[in-house]
Amino acid sequence: MATLRSIKRRIRSVKNISQVTRAMQMVAASKMRRAQEQVLATREYAEKAWELLVHLASQPLDEGEPHPLLTPRPVQRTGLVLITSDKGLAGGYNHNIIRRAVQFMQSCSTPVRLITIGRKGRDFMLRIGADIAAEFMDLPSQPRILDILPITRVIIEDFERGLFDEVYLAYTIFHTTMSYEPAVLRLLPIYRSAEFAAEVRSGILPSVFRHIEPVEGVQYVYEPSARLLLNTVVPRFTELQVYQAILESFASEHSARMVAMRSATDNALEMIDSLTVTYNRARQEAITKEILDIAGGAEALSKMR
Numbered sequence: 001m002a003t004l005r006s007i008k009r010r011i012r013s014v015k016n017i018s019q020v021t022r023a024m025q026m027v028a029a030s031k032m033r034r035a036q037e038q039v040l041a042t043r044e045y046a047e048k049a050w051e052l053l054v055h056l057a058s059q060p061l062d063e064g065e066p067h068p069l070l071t072p073r074p075v076q077r078t079g080l081v082l083i084t085s086d087k088g089l090a091g092g093y094n095h096n097i098i099r100r101a102v103q104f105m106q107s108c109s110t111p112v113r114l115i116t117i118g119r120k121g122r123d124f125m126l127r128i129g130a131d132i133a134a135e136f137m138d139l140p141s142q143p144r145i146l147d148i149l150p151i152t153r154v155i156i157e158d159f160e161r162g163l164f165d166e167v168y169l170a171y172t173i174f175h176t177t178m179s180y181e182p183a184v185l186r187l188l189p190i191y192r193s194a195e196f197a198a199e200v201r202s203g204i205l206p207s208v209f210r211h212i213e214p215v216e217g218v219q220y221v222y223e224p225s226a227r228l229l230l231n232t233v234v235p236r237f238t239e240l241q242v243y244q245a246i247l248e249s250f251a252s253e254h255s256a257r258m259v260a261m262r263s264a265t266d267n268a269l270e271m272i273d274s275l276t277v278t279y280n281r282a283r284q285e286a287i288t289k290e291i292l293d294i295a296g297g298a299e300a301l302s303k304m305r
Contacts, residue, residue: 004286007279011272018268024089025261031141032177032254038142039174039247046244049237053190056230067230068160069238072189078112079133079164080104081155081187081242083171083249084121086137091263093172093180093256094120097249100182101170105130113164115154117246133158141250145243152239159188171245172252178259180252187241190234 056070082101084094098121105112113133116122122135134154139147158164167188173181223229 004279004282007275007282011275011279014268014271014275018265018272021261021264021268025258025265028254028258028261032251032258034142035247035251035254036174036177039244039251042244042247046240049240053234053237053241056190056234067227067234069156069188069234070190070230073165075110075165077163077165078108078110079115079155079158079167080112080184081115081117081151081167081169081171081245082121082125083169083246084116084118084124085249085253086119086139087257088120089260090253090257091260093253094118094124097121097170097172097182098124100184102128104168104170104184110165115151117151133163139246141254143243143246143250145239148243148246149239152235152242155187155242156235156238164188169242169245171249174248174251174255177255180255185245187238190238 080101082097084097088094101121111131113131114125115133116125116135117137117139119137122132122137125132136151155164155167159167166186168184169187170182170184173183175181
């Protein structure tokens, strides 16, 4: 049986751990609230921008070649933008999205090159020998659109240069504090309305996009010209989709970390209660043993007299 000193040392150690996990829980809760406000404030605009991109991709253009970000081509190389966290202690957050990304890579019939956002995804993909084209880490906890411009520039330029024929986003969609959904969504080329509607009906697209109703047969009139408008709108709205994916992932990460640290704190408190009972029981046994030893010694002395 463990000694009283070792039990007391263990109780003190678990108390120290519980204080750390409680502090981490409070920090994660604060970051989660800010990230949740940020993602909910931009989500509706991002969804409308996505809907507009789908409609633009379905419009016939009278002047010149179609826009490269809207034009499907034979797929020989696939790009995957994987969004994970830089730090651990976030429950199953990183594991779930990495597993979803690996499943996607295994299902692809073409070589997949990765653009990783976050240290955890980068480290895992290096361990399994995946092809990483670019990596980005240490984004601020409340990123601005300017913070993700280098990422979107790499994605768009590599797609336009033909290094990727398709680009997908692997990220985590935030629903509630206890619910988030790992998802893989095609970013480039932009879905056309018919294709988008088919994937909505089949359930392939993440649930957050299934309420968007693609509009068929609507013709847009471009002013001053379709080429000028598309050259401005399509890249900016594509950047917005990447930005929204990062916000969704950050909100999910902070929620997962808060829940994980709360569970760790609760488990530590339960362990402290259990160890305290064990300590008191051992202490009572030690006291009883000492009393019996004293009583036995006193009785032996009385007999000697």
